[in-house]
Amino acid sequence: MLLKLRKFIENNKIYIPIVGSAGALLLALLLGLFIAQGRLTTVKAEHEKSLQAYNAAEERLLAANMAAFEKTLLGSFNEDQLIRIAKKNIRYGISINGKPLGKNESIVYSRRPTVAVLLSENYGKESLNLLPRNIIEMGSIMKKENADKLMKVTFNEYSKMENNEYDYYYGKTLSYLVSDIKAGDIVTVELSPELATLMEIEDNVIEIIYNKDVDDDNAEIEEGNANG
Amino acid sequence: MADKTDKRDYQRELAELVKHDAKERRQWFFLFLKFVLMIVMIMAVIAAGAVLIVSIRNYYILQGQTDGYYAHAAGIDRDMETKLEELNDKFAAERLKLFFSQDEVYSFSYNMWKYELLVNGQPVDKKTTNLTIKEGDKISIRETLRDTLLPADFINIGNLVRNDKNDAMKNHFILSGITYYLDEKKDGFTTEYTVAGLEFTKGTKFDIMLSVQLQERLDFAEYQIPVTVS
Numbered sequence: 538m539l540l541k542l543r544k545f546i547e548n549n550k551i552y553i554p555i556v557g558s559a560g561a562l563l564l565a566l567l568l569g570l571f572i573a574q575g576r577l578t579t580v581k582a583e584h585e586k587s588l589q590a591y592n593a594a595e596e597r598l599l600a601a602n603m604a605a606f607e608k609t610l611l612g613s614f615n616e617d618q619l620i621r622i623a624k625k626n627i628r629y630g631i632s633i634n635g636k637p638l639g640k641n642e643s644i645v646y647s648r649r650p651t652v653a654v655l656l657s658e659n660y661g662k663e664s665l666n667l668l669p670r671n672i673i674e675m676g677s678i679m680k681k682e683n684a685d686k687l688m689k690v691t692f693n694e695y696s697k698m699e700n701n702e703y704d705y706y707y708g709k710t711l712s713y714l715v716s717d718i719k720a721g722d723i724v725t726v727e728l729s730p731e732l733a734t735l736m737e738i739e740d741n742v743i744e745i746i747y748n749k750d751v752d753d754d755n756a757e758i759e760e761g762n763a764n765g
Numbered sequence: 766m767a768d769k770t771d772k773r774d775y776q777r778e779l780a781e782l783v784k785h786d787a788k789e790r791r792q793w794f795f796l797f798l799k800f801v802l803m804i805v806m807i808m809a810v811i812a813a814g815a816v817l818i819v820s821i822r823n824y825y826i827l828q829g830q831t832d833g834y835y836a837h838a839a840g841i842d843r844d845m846e847t848k849l850e851e852l853n854d855k856f857a858a859e860r861l862k863l864f865f866s867q868d869e870v871y872s873f874s875y876n877m878w879k880y881e882l883l884v885n886g887q888p889v890d891k892k893t894t895n896l897t898i899k900e901g902d903k904i905s906i907r908e909t910l911r912d913t914l915l916p917a918d919f920i921n922i923g924n925l926v927r928n929d930k931n932d933a934m935k936n937h938f939i940l941s942g943i944t945y946y947l948d949e950k951k952d953g954f955t956t957e958y959t960v961a962g963l964e965f966t967k968g969t970k971f972d973i974m975l976s977v978q979l980q981e982r983l984d985f986a987e988y989q990i991p992v993t994v995s
Contacts, residue, residue, distance in 0.1 A: 546799050559806035566813035573820040580827045587834035594838035598845060598852065605853035606860065609914040622864045667860050 599666075607669035616675070623676025626664040627708075629735045630657045631728070633745060643740040647747045652715040652724045654745075656687060656732070659708035678732075679709040687732055690715060691725040718747045854916035861919045874923025879909040880982040882973075883957075891984045896992045900967055904992075905959035906938050906979075912954055925978055934958045937976035940992075943969070969994040 546552055610619060631638045632655045633645045660673045678687065684700045692698065696717045703710040715724050724745040733741035844852060865873070882889045883905045884898055898904065913920055918928070926932035935947050940960060948961035973990040980988045 542800070543796055546796050546803070552799065552803065556803050556806055559803075559810050563806065563810050563813055566810065566817055570813060570817050570820065573817060573824065577820055577824050577827070580824055580831065584827045584831045584834075587831040587838070590838040591834040594841035598841050601845060601849060602853050602856035605849075606857045609853075609857050609916070612914045625864055667863065 603669050607671060610669070610672055619672055620675050623668065623673050624735065625676075626660060626668050626673060627676050628659045628661075628664075629732065630659065631655065631736055631738070632657070633743070638738065638743065640737065641739055643743050645743060645745045647718075647745055648749060650716065650718045650720075650747060652713075652718065652745050652747070654688070654690070654713040654715075654726055655710050656713075657708060657710040661707050665707075677709060679711040681711065684711060684713070687711065687729055688713065689727040691727075692718070693722055695719075696722070696724075720747055720749050722747045854918065858916040858918035861916070867922070870919060870922045871927070872923075874915075874920045876923070877911045877913060877915075877920055878924050878982070879911075880925065880979065881907045881909075882983055882985075883907055892986060893990060894987050896973070896990050897995050898965060898992060900965055900994060902965055902994075903959055904940075904973075905957050906934060908934075908956045908958070910954040925982060937979040939974040941972045941974055943971045965994045967994055 610622070614622070634647055634649070634653055636645075638645070656679055658677060658679045664673060679702065681700055681702045690698055690713050692715050696715055699712075699714045699716075701712045701714070703712070713726070718724065724747075726743050726745065728736070728738065728741040728743075730741055733739075862870070883903075884896070885903050886905075889896065908925065910920065910924075921928035925934065925937055934949075935958075938947070938958065943963060945960050946962045947958045950957045950959070970991065970993050973992055975983065975985060975988045975990075977988065
């Protein structure tokens with residue numbers, strides 16, 4: 538076998554044409570590859586442009602559709618009906634000290650002398666794709682002036698509470714920050730029944746107990762994460 | 766003497782053998798290099814060929830997608846010029862169906878439709894139990910939709926046939942015992958279905974039969990109204 542191979546390789550009459558033609562073929566292929574890569578670069582740039590044109594056309598159509606839809610909605614439904622439609626497309630949520638409240642949760646422990654309750658309404662991209670922003674905003678309830686109606690907060694007289702409203706384009710958040718709480722104090726929050734239904738929360742009265750020795754690390758999450 | 770000669774021969778032979786062996790090794794080494802070169806060349810040809818094929822394939826795929834995107838964008842622009850209203854209606858109908866249940870759509874759009882029984886264009890009183898008409902009179906049903914911006918797909922759910930393409934007025938408004946057809950004339954938000962294909966002659970008697978749904982829409986006391994041509 539080895540000798541046969543040796544004979545084959547030693548025979549320059551066969552070896553040289555094979556290697557020579559392979560070399561020529563390789564050169565031709567490399568040239569082809571060079572040309573193909575050039576064209577591929579051009580077509581890639583064109584592909585990117587076509588995708589942009591496609592997206593721009595889709596966006597133009599969506600904007601036109603949405604403008605007409607807004608006109609139809611405003612011309613066909615009264616304010617109450619529009620608010621009802623808007624509310625169906627908003628997700629409402631509550632978090633206490635940065636932790637979203639569970640469906641059946643009615644007692645929450647805090648390790649800090651402050652309690653931050655955030656009520657949020659969220660109309661993400663999905664909702665904005667379904668309804669014009671002007672209509673969605675008709676369902677907005679998270680306003681500072683609504684704070685008392687949405688949720689009643691009971692705390693000791695030496696504690697303080699502050700309300701704030703935050704608008705982050707895809708929704709709004711209303712905060713209730715109770716500070717100067719002493720160990721063992723209980724802060725009670727009572728959500729309006731309508732809001733509890735919107736949030737799909739079964740118990741609308743929640744007790745927040747300030748207990749320094751709570752082991753649960755999750756009870757203390759930075760307030761900044763509270764939007765989730 | 767002879768021993769010395771043998772030894773020299775032996776040493777010479779040995780030297781030649783060593784020389785020959787080195788030469789043989791060198792040859793094998795060159796052969797190996799030639800073999801490696803051949804293999805490398807063949808592998809390089811295969812690899813370059815494969816890359817070229819993939820590149821060409823990618824080129825055509827991207828070209829096809831590019832054409833598709835441009836065609837789609839042009840299609841959208843064309844549609845926006847020619848049938849924007851239809852697209853707006855479709856867009857609105859899809860969303861409205863998400864916001865309302867079928868029942869809510871029905872009860873909302875039900876009141877947008879009005880039905881009347883007419884003789885010569887004049888509404889017939891809903892308490893009528895017997896109708897007397899004259900020769901050449903025209904009997905018709907008028908269906909009126911309140912002026913609306915809402916899409917047809919949404920609003921039609923509340924009409925008599927509940928937007929059922931297989932249903933029609935002729936199934937709800939029947940004249941028994943005579944041969945006729947219903948002539949449908951649409952004008953904006955109003956459609957009139959007029960009994961046609963016959964002349965009412967003196968003495969003819971027949972019954973107007975209303976479906977339960979149409980009777981309810983007309984708010985008629987009876988679903989069967991005997992008619993006499995006088």
